[in-house]
Amino acid sequence: MRYLTFALCKGRLAHKTLALLEELGITCEEMKDSASRKLIFVNEELKLKFFLAKGPDVPTYVEYGAADIGVVGKDIIIEEGRKVHEVLDLGFGSCRMCVCGPQSAAELLKHRELIRVATKYPNIAKDYFYNRKHQTVEIIKLNGSIELAPIVGLSEVIVDIVETGSTLRENGLSVLEEVCPLSARMIVNPVSMRMENERIRRLMQEIGKLVQEE
Numbered sequence: 001m002r003y004l005t006f007a008l009c010k011g012r013l014a015h016k017t018l019a020l021l022e023e024l025g026i027t028c029e030e031m032k033d034s035a036s037r038k039l040i041f042v043n044e045e046l047k048l049k050f051f052l053a054k055g056p057d058v059p060t061y062v063e064y065g066a067a068d069i070g071v072v073g074k075d076i077i078i079e080e081g082r083k084v085h086e087v088l089d090l091g092f093g094s095c096r097m098c099v100c101g102p103q104s105a106a107e108l109l110k111h112r113e114l115i116r117v118a119t120k121y122p123n124i125a126k127d128y129f130y131n132r133k134h135q136t137v138e139i140i141k142l143n144g145s146i147e148l149a150p151i152v153g154l155s156e157v158i159v160d161i162v163e164t165g166s167t168l169r170e171n172g173l174s175v176l177e178e179v180c181p182l183s184a185r186m187i188v189n190p191v192s193m194r195m196e197n198e199r200i201r202r203l204m205q206e207i208g209k210l211v212q213e214e
């Protein structure tokens with residue numbers, strides 16, 4: 001039997017995914033050692049391999065078949081646009097992609113003004129404003145702490161993830177429009193899906209059942 005390889009998005013999603021797999025008896029003890037600098041972890045018994053990657057790299061590993069299966073946020077799947085099969089909504093990591101800004105920016109959106117939009121997700125922002133809203137905007141790519149942009153005058157609004165809303169509240173910003181709901185998803189390489197169909201399908205079913213119970 002060949003190894004099935006999982007690429008997990010570093011951070012909270014990886015922890016939740018590993019907890020979910022553990023409930024199915026799929027464990028990887030050596031992955032829990034936070035002091036370790038090891039990059040890839042193996043479960044010899046079940047013929048599984050796991051590695052952690054930066055979110056946007058997960059669909060890349062899966063598209064090229066370097067990983068058979070990936071777990072990553074829907075935001076990254078849409079933004080990256082890779083050729084992968086999205087097979088399961090894992091339910092956790094629920095949040096929303098939103099257009100946010102000071103209340104005063106609501107008028108600018110309403111009148112389709114040529115505004116600046118700061119975001120870590122230029123493709124999602126472009127698709128939303130150009131194809132859904134038919135509004136011409138200038139998109140500015142940032143890499144983090146997006147909420148800063150309207151505060152310091154870099155942009156009028158942002159397109160970003162809202163989970164609890166506390167980052168917005170603490171900075172005097174609000175949700176102005178909702179782009180789409182998000183959560184963690186399981187993705188599969190199209191060739192692996194065909195070649196390892198039985199194994200992957202069984203795994204999907206077991207995980208799917210567990211997710212529904214929770």
Ligand code: PRP
Binds near residue numbers: 161
């Ligand atoms: C995300 C997002 C918001 C925040 C939203 O940031 O970009 O800033 O979480 O969460 P809340 O609604 O619960 O306050 P993240 O922590 O990933 O950091 P980054 O923006 O610096 O990448």
